[in-house]
Amino acid sequence: MKIENTINGVTGVTEIEPRRLLVHMLRDQKHLTGVHIGCDTSQCGACTVLLDGSTVKSCTVLAAQTDGCELRTIEGMEHDRTTEALKQAFNELHGLQCGFCTPGMLLAARALLGHQPAPAEADVREALHGNLCRCTGYQNIVDAVLLAATRLREAQAVMQAEASR
Structure with a gap:
């Protein structure tokens, strides 16, 4: 078919x-x-x-x-601003090790931030609950998603401030 x-x-x-x-x-x-x-x-x-x-x-x-x-x-997701912010945060906070789960984690995090730009830690954990990582223990992944969300919000605020000038 x-x-x-x-x-x-x-x-x-x-x-x-x-x-x-x-x-x-x-x-x-x-x-x-x-x-x-x-x-x-x-x-x-x-x-x-x-x-x-x-x-x-x-x-x-x-x-x-x-x-x-x-x-x-x-x-x-190569040229997606949100995914790029997530990749950078994952790298900085050691949210990945072997990399096997990373694409799924990034896509789940991307979907979350697309719907909820200011998630709480519990929101991140809920969004990632169906993705297993055998290497990191999850805290670094959660921290990376929260860092990326903060950076994206800050960048958005700067862009809005510049646009209103």
């Missing part, structure tokens, strides 16, 4: 088997290997992508279900 969707800003048609999982379409057909296969049971979040702006675990979604949808993987 053929589906049409927009992946990382590019609209196209993909031939898929009806029962093919989204994670396999993205990795095997689209070569978007930032989408990781971790547990195959939807527990780890390594396969997290954004589907119409919300996080989903691509190992639980049939590719056919994304017909007409917009998908974003970590590869499509």
Whole structure:
């Protein structure tokens, strides 16, 4: 069957088997290997992508279900200001170690900050609860998301102040 969707800003048609999982379409057909296969049971979040702006675990979604949808993987977040702020904060605060969970964590954090620019620590923990990290112990990841949120708000305030002059 053929589906049409927009992946990382590019609209196209993909031939898929009806029962093919989204994670396999993205990795095997689209070569978007930032989408990781971790547990195959939807527990780890390594396969997290954004589907119409919300996080989903691509190992639980049939590719056919994304017909007409917009998908974003970590590869499509390269020039996104919020994701860049998150990457910088993750790097500075050691929010990543092996990197396997990082794309899913970044996408979950990106979705959170897209809906809630001033999250509390509890909000960050809730947004990331479906993503497992075996290396960091989570506190550095949470701190990095909060730092990025603060920096983004500060940058927005500066831009608004400059625009009102």
